[in-house]
Amino acid sequence: MATIYDVAKEAGVSIATVSKVINETGRISEQTRKHVRAVMKELDYQPSLVASALTKKRTNTIGLMLPDLSNLFFAEVARSVEDRAHEKGYNVVICSTDNDAGKEEKYLAWLRQKRVDGIVLATGMQSDKSVKSLLDARLPVALVARESQRLAVDTVRVDDFLGGYLAASHLAQLGHERIAVIAENLRVSSSRERVEGYKKALEEAGLPFDESLVAVSSFDIEGGKEATRRLLALDRPPTAIFACNDLLAIGCIQVGRATGRSVPSQLSVVGFDNTLIASLAEPPLTTVAQPIPDLGRHVVDLITQEIDGGKQAKQRVVLVPELVLRGSTGPAPR
Amino acid sequence: MATIYDVAKEAGVSIATVSKVINETGRISEQTRKHVRAVMKELDYQPSLVASALTKKRTNTIGLMLPDLSNLFFAEVARSVEDRAHEKGYNVVICSTDNDAGKEEKYLAWLRQKRVDGIVLATGMQSDKSVKSLLDARLPVALVARESQRLAVDTVRVDDFLGGYLAASHLAQLGHERIAVIAENLRVSSSRERVEGYKKALEEAGLPFDESLVAVSSFDIEGGKEATRRLLALDRPPTAIFACNDLLAIGCIQVGRATGRSVPSQLSVVGFDNTLIASLAEPPLTTVAQPIPDLGRHVVDLITQEIDGGKQAKQRVVLVPELVLRGSTGPAPR
DNA sequence: GTGAAAGCGCTAACAA
DNA sequence: TTGTTAGCGCTTTCAC
Secondary structure, eight states: OOOHHHHHHHHTSOHHHHHHHHHTOSOOOHHHHHHHHHHHHHTTOOOOHHHHHHHHTOOOEEEEEESOTTSHHHHHHHHHHHHHHHHTTOEEEEEEOTTOHHHHHHHHHHHHHTTOSEEEEOSOOSSSHHHHHHHHTTOOEEEESOOOSSSOOEEEEEOHHHHHHHHHHHHHHTTOSSEEEEESOTTSHHHHHHHHHHHHHHHHTTOOOOGGGEEEOOSSHHHHHHHHHHHHTSSSOOSEEEESSHHHHHHHHHHHHHTTOOTTTTOEEEEEEOOHHHHHSSSOOEEEEOOHHHHHHHHHHHHHHHHTTOOOSOOEEEEOOEEEOOTTOOOOOO | OOOHHHHHHHHTSOHHHHHHHHHTOSOOOHHHHHHHHHHHHHTTOOOOHHHHHHHHTOOOEEEEEESOTTSHHHHHHHHHHHHHHHHTTOEEEEEEOTTOHHHHHHHHHHHHHTTOSEEEEOSOOSSSHHHHHHHHTTOOEEEESOOOSSSOOEEEEEOHHHHHHHHHHHHHHTTOSSEEEEESOTTSHHHHHHHHHHHHHHHHTTOOOOGGGEEEOOSSHHHHHHHHHHHHTSSSOOSEEEESSHHHHHHHHHHHHHTTOOTTTTOEEEEEEOOHHHHHSSSOOEEEEOOHHHHHHHHHHHHHHHHTTOOOSOOEEEEOOEEEOOTTOOOOOO
């Protein structure tokens, strides 16, 4: 593998000159520039970014931590982060934590050792401690699709409260009076907010809040199924369910049908995220859409701004979710 | 950010000593080891992997190029690659190429400059040229879910021929006589092989091969829909379709229904991959399952072996696909 | 316009 | 068992 020395020698110039033509800095005559370029090509020279990272203190890499890359929502987030990062000249190193505190900590240390320029967190972060340590180390951090109320950190997310409100309002307007909600994990702010929005909607619709209609589960289809079974086994089962993500919603539909309820005529279901599977479900899922590409773009913009140091105040970008009406919701049965 | 010098000074030893305790090399007394460790912790010292990469000529990073991270099949592949890589101490840098030759080339150059230790390719690689250039540069390369007949390179994939054969045989056994196939792209070996397996199955079943029943499309739902429309508009339309991936299959089902055909009683559909969406489709998709976790594990094992230099001969690992029977296939209508 | 030389933070002989 | 020192491949003053 050719080094800058090889190029310099072959071109009959100093390494400083070669460096300047690589980086297009300093003043180099058109003639030598061309010549050096030719030699670089001839030698198939690839400047070492690890060497330059050592001197420049910039790796042009950002770390992305998320719960699970094979979860479509996060895969789509990752893709949008990747795209924007590439546009801005950054590589992305992805770490799936499975929401495991141990992995989280391990990967975080690893990313620091790799000297990534910044870290984007899409994980629920069990504790704020890890984030805090990054902040203390003055490493640029930004959260996406998650929030930490306690910490001053760049954040971009959708208005989860509004999302929950939209979902529940929609169901209330359809005449449902027993509306349940399935949340992933009440310790994660996004889930909590969605449930709060749901409560607000019930209140506005003059419906009583019933604690037993709030189910908590894991974040996958299985969790949705299991929670739905519990809800439908209630004395006065719900006629509509707001699931905090599309996967959970799919689980609802499956169990609803398995127990002989047709969707939406006997059971209405609303999801959240609007990933590809929402449109594939049968019936297609009415769901609260997150503008995923915008999430990715914004969070990368925030973190690169911070990396470049051109920014002082931390920002919280809140995007507006939108209710997408499809076939899984209908008038309350009577 | 503390450096090895800071630690050495604070601990009253030389940097060589610190280096030895970091890497657990050489012989260090238990006492100084403990002391140095304590100082490292106290200073929140994170050894710079970029500096050590410069001397060790190892970044402990592997690049992963794939068409699209937000495509569930590739997301699952990426997740399995990531997991195995982490187990072995490697980070993964992901690049989505959209099968765009320009991006492919750009990312490849980039990964080389980053001095990744190896590159895993899950892209269809328009031309073998890019792969060739990596091989020439003696950079470890491995293909997953793709093959290059012409190049001597580590490969792990599923037996696509067998997969196509299983799918078409199943349909033939159900009595279908007009069986169509939708392929992504005949320049990609995996698609080609699946079609060949399909042909073989037809032949064994004594069915004639009809060129007009082979449709080529893009790799997403839209492509599946569009191809299905063409097929169903034929004078003698097919009663069964083998789609080369689950997304295409979903498209088939949607168009089949939109044109008034019920699935599977009037139109049978088989997919490929067995991603999560196959089980979510309505009806659930009969599909050829790829053992994705094994693909990821094997390809990482192959490439790390090559990185470690403990391997000479290139290997081609071929895993066996399995037909998963669900609800999208049934007896031919009569 | 160009080059000499001093680092960047670490590893790996080789001495001591 | 520990320390000295010469790189690794590049960037960046600062002379010339």
